[in-house]
Amino acid sequence: MLHNRIFQFLLIYTLGLLLLLAVKYIFGLSDYVIPGFWLLWRTAGDVSVRYAVDGVNTLSVAIIGQMASILLAFFIGIVGRQATWLGTIVKVAAYNVQAYPIVAIAPIIFILLGDGFLSRLFIAAMICYFPLLLSVVGIMSEPVTDIEHFYQQTGRMRWQLEVKIRAFENLSKLTTVIAGSSTLALAGTIVAEFIAANAGIGYNIRIALYQSDLAKILVALFMIGITLSIYQGLLEILGHSVRKAWTS
Amino acid sequence: MQVKCRNIAFRYPGAEKALFKELNLEFIRPGLHALFGTSGVGKSSLARIISGAVDAPAGVVADDAQPLLYAHNLERLPDWSAIGDQLSRVTPPHNRDKIERLLDLCGLNGHTGQRFSRLSLGQQNRINLVRYLVQDFQVLIFDECLANVDELRRRNILLHIKAMYPEKMFIYISHHVIEVATYCRDVWVLRDSSKLPQAVLTQGLDLFPDQQPASTRLHQVMLEIMNAA
Numbered sequence: 018m019l020h021n022r023i024f025q026f027l028l029i030y031t032l033g034l035l036l037l038l039a040v041k042y043i044f045g046l047s048d049y050v051i052p053g054f055w056l057l058w059r060t061a062g063d064v065s066v067r068y069a070v071d072g073v074n075t076l077s078v079a080i081i082g083q084m085a086s087i088l089l090a091f092f093i094g095i096v097g098r099q100a101t102w103l104g105t106i107v108k109v110a111a112y113n114v115q116a117y118p119i120v121a122i123a124p125i126i127f128i129l130l131g132d133g134f135l136s137r138l139f140i141a142a143m144i145c146y147f148p149l150l151l152s153v154v155g156i157m158s159e160p161v162t163d164i165e166h167f168y169q170q171t172g173r174m175r176w177q178l179e180v181k182i183r184a185f186e187n188l189s190k191l192t193t194v195i196a197g198s199s200t201l202a203l204a205g206t207i208v209a210e211f212i213a214a215n216a217g218i219g220y221n222i223r224i225a226l227y228q229s230d231l232a233k234i235l236v237a238l239f240m241i242g243i244t245l246s247i248y249q250g251l252l253e254i255l256g257h258s259v260r261k262a263w264t265s
Numbered sequence: 266m267q268v269k270c271r272n273i274a275f276r277y278p279g280a281e282k283a284l285f286k287e288l289n290l291e292f293i294r295p296g297l298h299a300l301f302g303t304s305g306v307g308k309s310s311l312a313r314i315i316s317g318a319v320d321a322p323a324g325v326v327a328d329d330a331q332p333l334l335y336a337h338n339l340e341r342l343p344d345w346s347a348i349g350d351q352l353s354r355v356t357p358p359h360n361r362d363k364i365e366r367l368l369d370l371c372g373l374n375g376h377t378g379q380r381f382s383r384l385s386l387g388q389q390n391r392i393n394l395v396r397y398l399v400q401d402f403q404v405l406i407f408d409e410c411l412a413n414v415d416e417l418r419r420r421n422i423l424l425h426i427k428a429m430y431p432e433k434m435f436i437y438i439s440h441h442v443i444e445v446a447t448y449c450r451d452v453w454v455l456r457d458s459s460k461l462p463q464a465v466l467t468q469g470l471d472l473f474p475d476q477q478p479a480s481t482r483l484h485q486v487m488l489e490i491m492n493a494a
Contacts (some may be wrong), residue, residue, distance in 0.1 A: 104368055163341045167393075170316070170334050171400050173355065263345055264380070 018257065019250030027142040027247040030239060037235075041103045060232035065240070068221060070231075074242035075206050076215040076248060078134065080143030086149050087195060089142075094153030095109050095180055104217035107153055113129040116148040120208055135207040137217065144205030146197040156187040185263065192256025203245050266330045266434055267293040267314060268404060273312065273324035275307075283458050284310055288324070290453045291462040292404075297435045299429050299445040299469065300406075300432040302455035303494055308438045309337065310457065312406045315436075329402035330434060337408035340393045342381040348392050349377025356399040363429075367395045370425050372418060391422070398426070408438040423448045425475045446486040447472055454493035465493040 034057075041051040048056050097107030123140050130136045157180065164182050168174040184191060210219025220236050225233035273288040284307040288378065292298050300308050315326055316335035328445055356364055368374045371391040381389060394410045411419045423444065432437040439445055445452055449469035456463055466487045470478050 163339050164343055166337070166340055167355075167396065170336075171316075171332075171355070181345075182343055185343060196361075 018253045019247065022246040022250035022253070023243070026242045030242055034235070049050075049229070050231075052235070053152050057232050057235060060230075061236050061239075063238055064221075064233055067241045068218060068237055070168065071218045071221055072237075072244045075210065075219060075241070076203065076219065076244045077237045078086045079141050079199065079202040079206040080248070082206065083145055083195075083199055085138075086142045086146040086202065090146060090153045091113035091151040093150055094157045094188040095156045095176070098180075098183075104158070108158070111150050111154055115151055119143045119147065120205075123209060123212050124207065126209075132213040132215050134216075137206050138212050139210035141205035144208070145201035147196045148201060149194060152190070156190060157183050159183065161186045188256075188260050188263065192253070192260070199249055199252060200245060203241070203248075207241065207252065244263070266293060266295055266403060267327075268330060268333070268436070269293075269325075269327045270315065271325045272312070272452060273311075273326070274288055275310065275319075275321045275322050275323075277310075279435065280323075285324075285463060286458045287461075288463045288464070292434060292436060292453075294450070295432050295434050296450045296471065297423065297437055297448055298451040298453070299449035300436055300438045300453050301440075301442070301456060301490060301494065304440070306452070306455045306457055308455055309408050311437060312337075312408050312436070315361040316406060326354070331400045332400070333404040333406070334397055334400060334402045335406045335408070336393060336397040336410050338390050338393070338410050338412045341389070342392065342396070343379045344382050346380075347378050348384070349371075350397070351381075352377070352392070352396055355396055357401055360401070363399050364395075366429075367398055370373045370422060371395055385413070386413070388483050390414060402433065404434040404436065406438065406486075409440075411439070419444065420448075423471070428474060442490055443483075444485050445469060446483060446490055451469070452490055454490055456494060467493055473475055 028101075037051055038054060040046065041053065052060070093107055093111070097104045104163070123145070126136050126139050130139065144203050164186070165174065165179065168178060168182075207219035207222070208215065210217035213224050214220050218241055222234055222237050225231075225237065269291040271289055274281040274283060275285040275287045275288075288311070302308050312335050316333060317326075318335065325488065329371065333470045342348060352364060352368075353361070365374075369379065371394070373388060373392055373395065374390060376384060376392075379467075381392070384392065390410055390412055391414060394407060395406055397407070397410075411422060414422070419441075427448070437445070437449060443453065446469050448471065450471040452467045452469045454465045454467060467486065470483060470486055472478055
Protein backbone atom coordinates (compact mmCIF):
# COMPACT_ATOMS: atom_id res chain seq x y z
CA MET A 18 0.00 0.00 0.00
CA LEU A 19 2.70 2.44 1.09
CA HIS A 20 4.91 1.48 -1.86
CA ASN A 21 2.01 1.89 -4.26
CA ARG A 22 1.17 5.35 -2.97
CA ILE A 23 4.77 6.55 -3.22
CA PHE A 24 5.24 4.96 -6.62
CA GLN A 25 2.02 6.51 -7.97
CA PHE A 26 3.06 9.95 -6.71
CA LEU A 27 6.58 9.69 -8.14
CA LEU A 28 5.15 8.61 -11.48
CA ILE A 29 2.68 11.50 -11.67
CA TYR A 30 5.26 14.02 -10.44
CA THR A 31 7.83 12.85 -12.98
CA LEU A 32 5.28 12.97 -15.80
CA GLY A 33 4.24 16.49 -14.79
CA LEU A 34 7.87 17.61 -14.63
CA LEU A 35 8.65 16.08 -18.04
CA LEU A 36 5.66 17.87 -19.51
CA LEU A 37 6.86 21.20 -18.12
CA LEU A 38 10.38 20.60 -19.45
CA ALA A 39 8.96 19.58 -22.83
CA VAL A 40 6.97 22.83 -22.99
CA LYS A 41 10.11 24.77 -22.00
CA TYR A 42 12.34 23.19 -24.68
CA ILE A 43 9.70 23.09 -27.43
CA PHE A 44 8.85 26.77 -27.05
CA GLY A 45 12.35 27.87 -26.05
CA LEU A 46 11.20 29.43 -22.77
CA SER A 47 13.76 31.00 -20.43
CA ASP A 48 14.73 29.64 -16.99
CA TYR A 49 12.80 32.54 -15.50
CA VAL A 50 9.49 31.09 -16.83
CA ILE A 51 10.25 27.38 -16.47
CA PRO A 52 13.51 26.36 -14.80
CA GLY A 53 15.78 23.90 -16.59
CA PHE A 54 16.67 20.50 -15.15
CA TRP A 55 20.03 21.61 -13.69
CA LEU A 56 18.55 24.69 -12.06
CA LEU A 57 15.87 22.51 -10.53
CA TRP A 58 18.52 20.11 -9.29
CA ARG A 59 20.56 22.93 -7.70
CA THR A 60 17.49 24.47 -6.08
CA ALA A 61 16.50 21.08 -4.68
CA GLY A 62 19.97 20.74 -3.18
CA ASP A 63 19.71 24.21 -1.62
CA VAL A 64 16.22 24.09 -0.12
CA SER A 65 15.14 20.45 0.16
CA VAL A 66 16.19 19.98 3.81
CA ARG A 67 14.44 23.17 4.91
CA TYR A 68 11.39 22.33 2.81
CA ALA A 69 11.32 18.79 4.17
CA VAL A 70 11.24 20.17 7.73
CA ASP A 71 8.51 22.64 6.74
CA GLY A 72 6.61 19.84 4.98
CA VAL A 73 6.63 17.80 8.17
CA ASN A 74 5.55 20.89 10.10
CA THR A 75 2.58 21.34 7.75
CA LEU A 76 1.75 17.65 7.88
CA SER A 77 1.79 17.63 11.68
CA VAL A 78 -0.72 20.51 11.75
CA ALA A 79 -2.85 18.66 9.17
CA ILE A 80 -2.74 15.44 11.22
CA ILE A 81 -3.81 17.19 14.43
CA GLY A 82 -6.57 19.01 12.52
CA GLN A 83 -7.71 15.77 10.90
CA MET A 84 -7.79 13.89 14.21
CA ALA A 85 -9.85 16.68 15.77
CA SER A 86 -12.20 16.52 12.77
CA ILE A 87 -12.53 12.74 13.00
CA LEU A 88 -13.40 12.91 16.69
CA LEU A 89 -15.90 15.70 16.18
CA ALA A 90 -17.42 14.07 13.07
CA PHE A 91 -17.94 10.80 14.96
CA PHE A 92 -19.44 12.60 17.93
CA ILE A 93 -21.85 14.62 15.77
CA GLY A 94 -22.44 11.65 13.46
CA ILE A 95 -23.44 9.43 16.38
CA VAL A 96 -25.74 12.10 17.79
CA GLY A 97 -27.14 12.88 14.34
CA ARG A 98 -27.78 9.25 13.36
CA GLN A 99 -31.11 9.11 15.16
CA ALA A 100 -34.39 10.01 13.52
CA THR A 101 -35.09 12.58 16.24
CA TRP A 102 -35.47 16.33 15.87
CA LEU A 103 -31.85 16.77 17.03
CA GLY A 104 -30.62 14.22 14.50
CA THR A 105 -32.59 15.89 11.72
CA ILE A 106 -31.23 19.34 12.62
CA VAL A 107 -27.65 18.01 12.67
CA LYS A 108 -28.09 16.35 9.26
CA VAL A 109 -29.73 19.36 7.61
CA ALA A 110 -27.11 21.71 9.09
CA ALA A 111 -24.27 19.45 7.94
CA TYR A 112 -25.60 19.25 4.38
CA ASN A 113 -26.13 23.00 4.16
CA VAL A 114 -22.85 24.10 5.73
CA GLN A 115 -20.97 21.57 3.60
CA ALA A 116 -22.25 23.31 0.48
CA TYR A 117 -20.47 26.53 1.49
CA PRO A 118 -16.79 26.96 0.47
CA ILE A 119 -15.10 26.92 3.87
CA VAL A 120 -11.86 28.40 2.45
CA ALA A 121 -13.74 31.66 1.97
CA ILE A 122 -14.06 31.90 5.77
CA ALA A 123 -10.29 31.61 6.26
CA PRO A 124 -9.60 35.39 6.25
CA ILE A 125 -12.09 35.85 9.11
CA ILE A 126 -10.20 33.23 11.14
CA PHE A 127 -6.90 35.02 10.52
CA ILE A 128 -8.41 38.33 11.55
CA LEU A 129 -9.76 36.81 14.75
CA LEU A 130 -6.92 34.44 15.69
CA GLY A 131 -3.88 35.98 14.01
CA ASP A 132 -1.44 34.08 11.79
CA GLY A 133 -0.14 31.40 14.13
CA PHE A 134 -0.57 27.70 14.73
CA LEU A 135 -4.21 27.93 15.82
CA SER A 136 -5.42 29.52 12.59
CA ARG A 137 -3.74 26.84 10.47
CA LEU A 138 -5.13 24.09 12.67
CA PHE A 139 -8.62 25.53 12.65
CA ILE A 140 -8.76 25.93 8.87
CA ALA A 141 -7.29 22.45 8.29
CA ALA A 142 -9.86 20.92 10.64
CA MET A 143 -12.77 22.85 9.09
CA ILE A 144 -11.90 21.90 5.53
CA CYS A 145 -11.76 18.17 6.17
CA TYR A 146 -14.51 18.12 8.81
CA PHE A 147 -17.67 18.51 6.71
CA PRO A 148 -17.02 15.81 4.10
CA LEU A 149 -16.07 13.52 6.99
CA LEU A 150 -19.21 14.44 8.87
CA LEU A 151 -21.44 13.72 5.87
CA SER A 152 -19.91 10.28 5.44
CA VAL A 153 -20.11 9.43 9.14
CA VAL A 154 -23.71 10.66 9.43
CA GLY A 155 -24.61 8.68 6.30
CA ILE A 156 -23.04 5.50 7.65
CA MET A 157 -24.33 5.86 11.19
CA SER A 158 -27.91 6.66 10.20
CA GLU A 159 -28.23 3.68 7.84
CA PRO A 160 -29.57 0.68 9.80
CA VAL A 161 -28.01 -2.73 9.20
CA THR A 162 -31.40 -4.39 9.60
CA ASP A 163 -30.35 -7.99 9.04
CA ILE A 164 -28.00 -7.77 12.04
CA GLU A 165 -29.82 -5.26 14.22
CA HIS A 166 -33.18 -7.09 14.04
CA PHE A 167 -32.21 -9.71 16.63
CA TYR A 168 -30.96 -7.16 19.16
CA GLN A 169 -34.09 -5.05 18.72
CA GLN A 170 -36.37 -8.08 19.05
CA THR A 171 -34.67 -9.23 22.23
CA GLY A 172 -34.39 -5.73 23.74
CA ARG A 173 -30.59 -5.81 23.71
CA MET A 174 -30.01 -2.88 21.40
CA ARG A 175 -27.96 -0.08 22.99
CA TRP A 176 -26.53 2.92 21.20
CA GLN A 177 -22.99 1.58 21.68
CA LEU A 178 -23.93 -1.71 20.01
CA GLU A 179 -25.73 0.09 17.20
CA VAL A 180 -22.66 2.25 16.51
CA LYS A 181 -20.38 -0.80 16.72
CA ILE A 182 -22.49 -2.75 14.21
CA ARG A 183 -22.71 0.12 11.74
CA ALA A 184 -19.01 0.99 12.05
CA PHE A 185 -18.00 -2.66 11.64
CA GLU A 186 -20.20 -3.20 8.61
CA ASN A 187 -18.83 -0.03 6.95
CA LEU A 188 -15.22 -0.31 8.04
CA SER A 189 -13.80 -0.23 4.49
CA LYS A 190 -15.88 2.84 3.66
CA LEU A 191 -14.80 4.58 6.89
CA THR A 192 -11.08 3.91 6.40
CA THR A 193 -11.29 5.12 2.80
CA VAL A 194 -13.06 8.31 3.89
CA ILE A 195 -10.53 8.92 6.68
CA ALA A 196 -7.56 8.33 4.34
CA GLY A 197 -9.16 10.62 1.76
CA SER A 198 -9.81 13.35 4.31
CA SER A 199 -6.07 13.59 4.99
CA THR A 200 -5.70 15.22 1.55
CA LEU A 201 -8.33 17.77 2.51
CA ALA A 202 -6.65 18.44 5.87
CA LEU A 203 -3.29 19.00 4.18
CA ALA A 204 -4.91 21.17 1.51
CA GLY A 205 -6.58 23.20 4.27
CA THR A 206 -3.30 23.69 6.12
CA ILE A 207 -1.47 24.73 2.95
CA VAL A 208 -4.25 27.14 2.01
CA ALA A 209 -4.05 28.64 5.51
CA GLU A 210 -0.27 28.97 5.25
CA PHE A 211 -0.59 30.36 1.77
CA ILE A 212 -3.05 33.04 2.86
CA ALA A 213 -1.41 34.43 5.94
CA ALA A 214 0.56 32.04 8.16
CA ASN A 215 4.20 32.47 9.10
CA ALA A 216 5.38 28.86 8.89
CA GLY A 217 4.95 25.67 6.92
CA ILE A 218 5.40 24.59 3.33
CA GLY A 219 2.49 26.78 2.15
CA TYR A 220 4.30 29.81 3.57
CA ASN A 221 7.39 28.85 1.54
CA ILE A 222 5.29 28.54 -1.61
CA ARG A 223 3.92 32.03 -0.99
CA ILE A 224 7.46 33.43 -0.69
CA ALA A 225 8.57 31.53 -3.82
CA LEU A 226 5.55 32.91 -5.65
CA TYR A 227 6.50 36.49 -4.72
CA GLN A 228 10.01 35.73 -6.04
CA SER A 229 8.50 34.08 -9.18
CA ASP A 230 10.74 31.09 -8.42
CA LEU A 231 9.06 28.11 -10.04
CA ALA A 232 11.98 25.82 -9.12
CA LYS A 233 11.31 26.33 -5.42
CA ILE A 234 7.59 25.81 -5.96
CA LEU A 235 8.28 22.53 -7.75
CA VAL A 236 10.53 21.34 -4.91
CA ALA A 237 7.83 22.34 -2.41
CA LEU A 238 5.22 20.40 -4.42
CA PHE A 239 7.47 17.37 -4.33
CA MET A 240 7.75 17.61 -0.53
CA ILE A 241 3.99 17.99 -0.15
CA GLY A 242 3.30 15.02 -2.41
CA ILE A 243 5.82 12.71 -0.80
CA THR A 244 4.76 13.50 2.79
CA LEU A 245 1.07 13.09 1.88
CA SER A 246 1.73 9.80 0.07
CA ILE A 247 3.57 8.42 3.10
CA TYR A 248 0.87 9.61 5.49
CA GLN A 249 -2.00 8.21 3.38
CA GLY A 250 -0.15 4.93 2.94
CA LEU A 251 0.33 4.68 6.70
CA LEU A 252 -3.37 5.46 7.26
CA GLU A 253 -4.34 2.69 4.84
CA ILE A 254 -2.03 0.24 6.58
CA LEU A 255 -3.57 1.25 9.92
CA GLY A 256 -7.10 0.77 8.52
CA HIS A 257 -6.11 -2.60 7.09
CA SER A 258 -4.64 -3.67 10.46
CA VAL A 259 -7.79 -2.57 12.32
CA ARG A 260 -9.97 -4.54 9.87
CA LYS A 261 -7.72 -7.57 10.19
CA ALA A 262 -7.67 -7.42 13.97
CA TRP A 263 -11.45 -7.04 14.14
CA THR A 264 -12.31 -9.79 11.66
CA SER A 265 -9.67 -12.46 12.24
CA MET B 266 -51.78 -18.21 25.39
CA GLN B 267 -53.11 -16.59 22.24
CA VAL B 268 -52.27 -14.32 19.33
CA LYS B 269 -55.29 -12.78 17.64
CA CYS B 270 -55.53 -10.57 14.58
CA ARG B 271 -58.85 -8.81 14.09
CA ASN B 272 -59.83 -6.90 10.94
CA ILE B 273 -56.27 -6.14 9.95
CA ALA B 274 -55.96 -3.84 6.94
CA PHE B 275 -52.62 -2.99 5.43
CA ARG B 276 -51.24 -1.54 2.24
CA TYR B 277 -47.58 -0.75 1.51
CA PRO B 278 -47.01 2.93 0.62
CA GLY B 279 -47.32 3.38 -3.13
CA ALA B 280 -48.86 -0.08 -3.68
CA GLU B 281 -52.01 -0.20 -5.79
CA LYS B 282 -53.53 -3.14 -4.01
CA ALA B 283 -54.10 -3.68 -0.32
CA LEU B 284 -52.12 -6.56 1.14
CA PHE B 285 -54.70 -7.27 3.85
CA LYS B 286 -58.38 -6.41 3.97
CA GLU B 287 -60.21 -7.31 7.17
CA LEU B 288 -57.86 -10.15 7.90
CA ASN B 289 -58.84 -12.32 10.86
CA LEU B 290 -56.88 -15.19 12.34
CA GLU B 291 -55.85 -16.53 15.72
CA PHE B 292 -53.39 -18.90 17.28
CA ILE B 293 -54.76 -20.01 20.63
CA ARG B 294 -52.70 -22.87 22.03
CA PRO B 295 -49.05 -23.70 22.62
CA GLY B 296 -47.45 -25.92 20.00
CA LEU B 297 -46.12 -25.68 16.48
CA HIS B 298 -48.51 -23.82 14.20
CA ALA B 299 -48.02 -22.68 10.64
CA LEU B 300 -48.66 -19.70 8.46
CA PHE B 301 -48.78 -21.01 4.92
CA GLY B 302 -49.40 -19.34 1.60
CA THR B 303 -48.06 -18.67 -1.86
CA SER B 304 -45.28 -16.13 -2.37
CA GLY B 305 -46.37 -12.52 -1.99
CA VAL B 306 -49.57 -13.08 -0.02
CA GLY B 307 -48.07 -11.31 2.97
CA LYS B 308 -46.87 -13.99 5.40
CA SER B 309 -43.73 -12.08 6.40
CA SER B 310 -45.60 -8.77 6.48
CA LEU B 311 -48.19 -10.29 8.80
CA ALA B 312 -45.40 -11.65 11.00
CA ARG B 313 -43.91 -8.16 11.19
CA ILE B 314 -47.30 -6.72 12.11
CA ILE B 315 -47.83 -9.34 14.81
CA SER B 316 -44.35 -8.73 16.22
CA GLY B 317 -44.97 -4.98 16.29
CA ALA B 318 -42.16 -4.16 13.85
CA VAL B 319 -44.77 -2.70 11.47
CA ASP B 320 -47.95 -0.90 12.46
CA ALA B 321 -51.16 -1.78 10.68
CA PRO B 322 -53.32 1.31 10.16
CA ALA B 323 -56.50 -0.61 10.91
CA GLY B 324 -57.33 -3.64 12.99
CA VAL B 325 -56.15 -5.08 16.27
CA VAL B 326 -53.38 -7.49 17.16
CA ALA B 327 -53.98 -8.89 20.60
CA ASP B 328 -51.73 -11.28 22.39
CA ASP B 329 -51.30 -12.38 25.97
CA ALA B 330 -48.07 -14.13 25.17
CA GLN B 331 -45.10 -11.85 25.67
CA PRO B 332 -42.24 -11.92 24.89
CA LEU B 333 -43.09 -12.57 21.26
CA LEU B 334 -40.07 -12.85 18.97
CA TYR B 335 -39.85 -12.82 15.19
CA ALA B 336 -36.90 -14.50 13.47
CA HIS B 337 -36.36 -14.61 9.71
CA ASN B 338 -33.90 -16.23 7.36
CA LEU B 339 -32.20 -13.06 6.14
CA GLU B 340 -30.65 -12.31 9.51
CA ARG B 341 -26.91 -12.27 10.08
CA LEU B 342 -24.71 -12.45 13.14
CA PRO B 343 -21.97 -9.81 13.30
CA ASP B 344 -18.68 -11.17 12.05
CA TRP B 345 -16.47 -9.62 14.73
CA SER B 346 -16.23 -12.80 16.81
CA ALA B 347 -16.88 -16.54 16.62
CA ILE B 348 -20.50 -17.73 16.72
CA GLY B 349 -19.90 -19.66 19.95
CA ASP B 350 -18.81 -16.49 21.77
CA GLN B 351 -21.76 -14.55 20.44
CA LEU B 352 -24.19 -17.28 21.41
CA SER B 353 -22.88 -17.31 24.98
CA ARG B 354 -23.11 -13.54 25.17
CA VAL B 355 -26.77 -13.35 24.12
CA THR B 356 -27.99 -16.35 26.11
CA PRO B 357 -29.61 -15.62 29.48
CA PRO B 358 -27.71 -17.51 32.26
CA HIS B 359 -30.68 -19.78 33.07
CA ASN B 360 -30.84 -20.98 29.44
CA ARG B 361 -27.14 -21.77 29.03
CA ASP B 362 -27.77 -25.50 29.50
CA LYS B 363 -29.84 -25.52 26.30
CA ILE B 364 -27.01 -24.28 24.08
CA GLU B 365 -25.15 -27.57 23.80
CA ARG B 366 -28.32 -29.55 23.12
CA LEU B 367 -29.59 -27.16 20.47
CA LEU B 368 -26.21 -26.94 18.75
CA ASP B 369 -26.12 -30.71 18.67
CA LEU B 370 -29.66 -30.89 17.31
CA CYS B 371 -28.78 -28.41 14.56
CA GLY B 372 -25.49 -30.12 13.74
CA LEU B 373 -23.41 -27.08 14.68
CA ASN B 374 -21.28 -28.43 17.51
CA GLY B 375 -18.04 -28.43 15.59
CA HIS B 376 -18.56 -24.95 14.19
CA THR B 377 -18.73 -22.71 17.25
CA GLY B 378 -15.20 -21.42 16.68
CA GLN B 379 -16.10 -20.12 13.23
CA ARG B 380 -17.29 -16.72 12.09
CA PHE B 381 -20.82 -16.43 10.72
CA SER B 382 -19.67 -15.56 7.19
CA ARG B 383 -17.66 -18.81 7.02
CA LEU B 384 -20.77 -20.96 7.50
CA SER B 385 -22.93 -22.39 4.73
CA LEU B 386 -26.38 -20.82 4.20
CA GLY B 387 -28.10 -23.70 5.98
CA GLN B 388 -25.72 -23.44 8.93
CA GLN B 389 -26.26 -19.68 9.08
CA ASN B 390 -30.02 -20.18 9.27
CA ARG B 391 -29.67 -22.82 11.96
CA ILE B 392 -27.36 -20.78 14.20
CA ASN B 393 -29.76 -17.87 13.86
CA LEU B 394 -32.63 -20.12 14.97
CA VAL B 395 -30.57 -21.44 17.90
CA ARG B 396 -29.90 -17.94 19.25
CA TYR B 397 -33.66 -17.26 19.26
CA LEU B 398 -34.44 -20.60 20.90
CA VAL B 399 -32.18 -19.79 23.86
CA GLN B 400 -34.04 -16.53 24.57
CA ASP B 401 -36.92 -16.13 26.98
CA PHE B 402 -40.05 -16.15 24.84
CA GLN B 403 -43.65 -17.28 24.84
CA VAL B 404 -44.18 -17.07 21.10
CA LEU B 405 -41.56 -17.47 18.40
CA ILE B 406 -42.44 -16.73 14.80
CA PHE B 407 -39.80 -18.26 12.58
CA ASP B 408 -39.96 -17.22 8.99
CA GLU B 409 -38.28 -19.67 6.58
CA CYS B 410 -35.60 -20.16 9.22
CA LEU B 411 -34.93 -23.70 7.99
CA ALA B 412 -34.34 -22.69 4.39
CA ASN B 413 -31.30 -24.39 2.82
CA VAL B 414 -31.41 -27.15 5.45
CA ASP B 415 -31.76 -30.78 4.33
CA GLU B 416 -35.13 -32.55 4.82
CA LEU B 417 -33.99 -35.00 7.46
CA ARG B 418 -32.48 -32.32 9.66
CA ARG B 419 -35.49 -30.04 9.23
CA ARG B 420 -37.73 -32.88 10.38
CA ASN B 421 -35.45 -33.57 13.32
CA ILE B 422 -35.29 -29.91 14.36
CA LEU B 423 -39.07 -29.39 14.15
CA LEU B 424 -39.85 -32.55 16.11
CA HIS B 425 -37.33 -31.81 18.85
CA ILE B 426 -38.37 -28.19 19.19
CA LYS B 427 -41.92 -29.38 19.87
CA ALA B 428 -40.68 -31.87 22.43
CA MET B 429 -38.29 -29.41 24.13
CA TYR B 430 -40.76 -26.53 24.38
CA PRO B 431 -44.24 -28.00 25.03
CA GLU B 432 -45.44 -24.80 26.75
CA LYS B 433 -44.35 -22.39 24.00
CA MET B 434 -46.11 -21.30 20.86
CA PHE B 435 -44.28 -21.48 17.55
CA ILE B 436 -45.59 -19.96 14.34
CA TYR B 437 -43.72 -21.50 11.46
CA ILE B 438 -43.78 -19.67 8.13
CA SER B 439 -42.96 -22.03 5.31
CA HIS B 440 -43.72 -22.91 1.69
CA HIS B 441 -43.16 -26.58 2.43
CA VAL B 442 -46.64 -28.14 2.36
CA ILE B 443 -45.59 -31.66 3.44
CA GLU B 444 -43.71 -30.32 6.44
CA VAL B 445 -46.52 -27.99 7.47
CA ALA B 446 -49.14 -30.73 7.07
CA THR B 447 -47.08 -33.27 9.00
CA TYR B 448 -45.70 -31.38 11.98
CA CYS B 449 -47.96 -28.40 12.58
CA ARG B 450 -51.19 -28.18 14.55
CA ASP B 451 -53.13 -25.15 13.31
CA VAL B 452 -52.26 -24.30 9.73
CA TRP B 453 -53.50 -20.86 8.72
CA VAL B 454 -53.52 -20.54 4.96
CA LEU B 455 -53.09 -16.94 3.88
CA ARG B 456 -54.62 -15.98 0.53
CA ASP B 457 -54.70 -13.05 -1.82
CA SER B 458 -56.67 -10.06 -0.52
CA SER B 459 -59.22 -10.52 -3.33
CA LYS B 460 -60.35 -13.78 -1.70
CA LEU B 461 -62.53 -13.74 1.37
CA PRO B 462 -61.90 -14.80 4.02
CA GLN B 463 -58.27 -13.98 3.52
CA ALA B 464 -57.06 -16.54 6.06
CA VAL B 465 -58.44 -20.09 6.26
CA LEU B 466 -57.74 -22.51 9.09
CA THR B 467 -56.91 -26.15 8.44
CA GLN B 468 -55.66 -28.75 10.87
CA GLY B 469 -52.26 -30.36 10.42
CA LEU B 470 -51.32 -33.82 11.72
CA ASP B 471 -49.12 -32.39 14.49
CA LEU B 472 -46.87 -35.45 14.67
CA PHE B 473 -44.38 -36.00 17.49
CA PRO B 474 -41.18 -38.09 17.50
CA ASP B 475 -41.82 -41.83 16.95
CA GLN B 476 -45.17 -41.17 15.27
CA GLN B 477 -45.63 -42.02 11.62
CA PRO B 478 -48.29 -40.34 9.47
CA ALA B 479 -50.89 -42.47 7.70
CA SER B 480 -50.21 -41.70 4.09
CA THR B 481 -53.89 -41.25 3.09
CA ARG B 482 -54.51 -38.85 5.99
CA LEU B 483 -51.37 -36.86 5.12
CA HIS B 484 -52.49 -36.57 1.51
CA GLN B 485 -55.91 -35.44 2.64
CA VAL B 486 -54.43 -32.69 4.85
CA MET B 487 -52.10 -31.58 2.09
CA LEU B 488 -55.01 -31.38 -0.32
CA GLU B 489 -57.02 -29.34 2.16
CA ILE B 490 -54.11 -26.90 2.52
CA MET B 491 -53.53 -26.62 -1.20
CA ASN B 492 -57.24 -26.16 -1.90
CA ALA B 493 -57.44 -23.44 0.73
CA ALA B 494 -54.47 -21.64 -0.84
